[in-house]
Amino acid sequence: MERSGEEGRGTRSGRKVLILLGCPEVPVQTSIALYLSFRLRRRGDDVVVAGTGAALQLAKLADPEGHYLSGTMNIDRCIASISEGERDFDLCFAFAHSDAGVTYAGTVSYISDAELYLLLFGRGAEDLAETVEFDCRKLVAKAVHNPAPLKKLIDEVID
Amino acid sequence: MSCIDEMKYEVLLSQCSFKEAREYIRAKFKEVVEVPPGYRIFDTFLIGVPPLLVGIDGDDVIIPYTKPCYGTYVMRIAGGDEIEKLRAKKR
Numbered sequence: 422m423e424r425s426g427e428e429g430r431g432t433r434s435g436r437k438v439l440i441l442l443g444c445p446e447v448p449v450q451t452s453i454a455l456y457l458s459f460r461l462r463r464r465g466d467d468v469v470v471a472g473t474g475a476a477l478q479l480a481k482l483a484d485p486e487g488h489y490l491s492g493t494m495n496i497d498r499c500i501a502s503i504s505e506g507e508r509d510f511d512l513c514f515a516f517a518h519s520d521a522g523v524t525y526a527g528t529v530s531y532i533s534d535a536e537l538y539l540l541l542f543g544r545g546a547e548d549l550a551e552t553v554e555f556d557c558r559k560l561v562a563k564a565v566h567n568p569a570p571l572k573k574l575i576d577e578v579i580d
Numbered sequence: 581m582s583c584i585d586e587m588k589y590e591v592l593l594s595q596c597s598f599k600e601a602r603e604y605i606r607a608k609f610k611e612v613v614e615v616p617p618g619y620r621i622f623d624t625f626l627i628g629v630p631p632l633l634v635g636i637d638g639d640d641v642i643i644p645y646t647k648p649c650y651g652t653y654v655m656r657i658a659g660g661d662e663i664e665k666l667r668a669k670k671r
Contacts, residue, residue, distance in 0.1 A: 472648075497624075523629075
């Protein structure tokens with residue numbers, strides 16, 4: 422049986438990964454963020470999840486014993502710490518279903534050396550993808566309530 | 581809460597896209613400075629995709645201000661010491 426939490430983690434990879442959450446108004450985000458964190462931690466990555474207070478509260482409430490989430494931080498504090506050179510990441514998965522989400526991801530693409538994956542979802546995912554003006558790997562799914570299309574894209578990029 | 585939320589400001593454009601905010605600042609203000617994403621102003625780190633433009637109008641600065649759940653605003657705030665820091669970036 423697959424086990425979650427500390428016991429389910431693989432050998433530490435030393436890879437530092439940022440999961441950057443957008444506004445939590447689209448239901449799939451929280452579910453996919455927990456799944457993504459689980460997959461990354463299982464392969465041994467150190468994962469930090471950054472988001473608004475509401476986005477983090479939704480995720481933390483669903484994982485009261487911290488089986489899937491480890492470090493969390495406020496999204497603006499995260500941007501500040503990268504901008505100030507206090508920390509950086511090897512990989513970043515940024516969630517965006519709106520222009521604001523894309524703008525945050527674009528900021529990370531400029532201030533961070535992390536390889537950036539941009540998860541574009543929601544009803545307007547395809548149109549939103551066309552507005553992206555910075556280097557990143559786009560994972561695009563018209564997902565609102567059904568997390569399966571985004572899960573499939575994540576499974577394709579995480580070994 | 582960032583310092584900008586606690587300051588006196590005027591909203592010139594609300595809940596627009598970042599690109600609309602950029603074009604508004606470029607079109608409406610004669611003095612415009614390009615800053616890097618994450619530029620620190622009023623103890624806030626600006627969010628944006630290059631070119632990230634900040635306007636200067638008299639004693640005020642005009643900034644794009646993005647919030648995850650509300651989109652981007654264009655705000656006018658008394659510039660204080662920030663104006664000289666911005667002008668120094670142009671030199």
